[in-house]
Amino acid sequence: MAESCHYHSSADASWQCRPCHRKYCGQCIPGSSANYHALGPECPLCRNPVEYIGASNNARPFWQMGLFYFHYALKPGPLIVIALAAGASLLISELGLLAIVALVAIIALVSRYNLLVIERLASGELEAPAFTGALDGNSAPLLLKVVGMILVAGFVGFKLLPFGVGVFAVYVFILSVLAPAAMIVLALEHSLRAAINPLKLLQFTLIIGWPYWLLWLTTSAISAAPNLLLGVVAAKLPDWAIGPVVAATTTYFYTVTSAMMGYICLSRQQKLGIVAEPDEDSAYMEEEQFNRARALAEAQVLMRESDFKAARQALVDGLRRYPNDEALNERYYRLLLATQDTKALQELGPHILEKFVLFNRSHKAAELYLATKPAPPIKKPEIRHALAQILYQQHKHQLAAQLLINLHKENYPQLDAAYLLLAQVYMDGLNREDLAGKLLQFIKQKFPDSPLSSQVDSLWKVLNSAEDIS
Structure with a gap:
């Protein structure tokens, strides 16, 4: 998980x-x-x-990826290797003495590619490597190391023969169990000494844990698949086709088992000490976007750790570069609220709330305004008007009225709209029809050509009809 x-x-x-x-x-x-x-x-x-x-933490368990391994071996890179192996098997019979050289070369290439599969998957790269990745000059050295592993295993087995068939059988079993670990270690470290070190291999199996036994069982079964398949179809194939079929199926299942080995390393990446690289292309940000995101992220982490001083400094640094960034301003305001910095809220709060109104985010400004105790002093009439509009919609009538009172002293160009709103506040929420009537009369007198005249008249009719009923 x-x-x-x-x-x-x-x-x-x-x-x-x-x-x-x-x-x-x-x-x-x-x-x-x-x-x-x-x-x-x-x-x-x-x-x-x-x-x-990220790669290992997001990886699904090894045993849940069954189809992935078989599909992986059908990607372009593996298919090219399979085709080369099949094609080479056709040519080898025509090359005479060169057949041995060609056979060694193709085995080296196939071995290098599959070790590369293990290496890439272990590092978190789920796409099969391109065929050209195997042409890095390491094919021959790695093949020699694989041959060296086989020779060392054979030599130890030869030395154990005098101790009886039982001892030799146990040794063969141990070899089969440790074979996947040896190939993985060789792929990751490119070291023959590490790949034949029994303590190293035992440590590897212990780090992987019980899934290693599942790996051993599945790779053993899949490795036997080419012989079983050949036994079924050999009689139905012409003689010339047997070689390519054997080469292709063997290479295909070799890639499948290599994919299994690589993926099980991915699932234990941290424990194995494998250093992975993130997907740089998908994660890269443009400089401005990155700087903003980093300031926000660091501030949030530091706030969660109660290091408010460092969090505030991170936000201040960000706001110096991007003073009108909405997210940075909100995070900074919420930091002031969290630290109950009343002085800063009274001094800086009005300026930040003004920014949110200018961002066309009056609802956010009203939310922060309501969260501030005591309320910050809002002096600019247009900001008071915008906040009051939202508060009226939220049925915060008393607060809305407080923001709108005495706006006629501010020489506000939209005073008719503000006082029409205040009249609605008095009528709908505060039951002060007397004050609402005075405001409507004020608007009629001071703004006879107001574009809101029709709304004023409608509200006046509502007010008068309510008085007649009463």
Whole structure:
């Protein structure tokens, strides 16, 4: 089961800081390594480099990926290797003495490619590598190391023969059990010494745990598949086709077992100490977007850790660069609320609320205004009007009225609209029809050509009809 981010329980962790014992998601540590330049992503708490764990943490259990392995071996890269193996088997019979050289070359190429499959999957790369990846000059050295593993195993078996058939049978069983571990270690470390070290291989199996036994059983069964298949179809094939069929099926199932070995390493990536790289292309952010996201993320982490001073500094730094960023302004306002910084709320609150009104986010401004105790002093009439409109819609009539009273002293160009709203507040929420009537008369006198005249007349009729009824 995937481990969750320490700060976002619904998100899978992508990074971890070992010193802080914290796991982070992509929201806590946004962007890619390229966004952080040479230093790479770092922990918001201790500033040490963090380790990418996203690939292994998001990986499904090894035993739930059955179809994946068989589909994997049918991707373009593996199919090219399979085709080369089949084609080479046709040509070998025509090459005479060169057949041995050609056979060794194709075995080396197939072995290199499948070791590359293990290596890439272990690092979290789920797409099969391109065929050209095997043409890196390591085919021959790795083949020699595979041959070296076989020779060492054979030599030890030869030395055990004098001890009886029982001892030799136990040795053969142990060899078969450790064979997948040996191939994985060779793929990851490119070291013959490590691949034949029994203690190293035993440690590897213990780290993998019981899924290793499932790996051994499945790879053993799949490795036997080419012989079983050949026994079924050999009589139905012409002689010239047997070689290519054997080569193709053997290579295909070799790739399937390699994919299994690589994926089981992916599922235990952290325990095996495998360093993975994130998908840089999908995670990379443009500089401005990244800087904003990072300031928000660091502030949130620091706030959750109650380091409000550092969180405030992170937000201040972000706001200096992007003073009109909506998310940064909201996070900063909420930090002031969380720390109950009354002085800052009274001084800075009105300016931040004004920004939200200008962002056309009056509802957010009203939400923050209501959360502030005591309410910040709003002096600009247009901001008071905008807040009052939202508060009226939310049935906060008393607060709406307080914001609209005495606006005629502010030389506000939309005073007719503001006082029409105030009249509605008095009528609908405060039962002050007398004050509502005075406001409507004021609008009629001061703004005879107001575009709101029809609304004023309608409200006046409603007011008069209510008085007649009473």
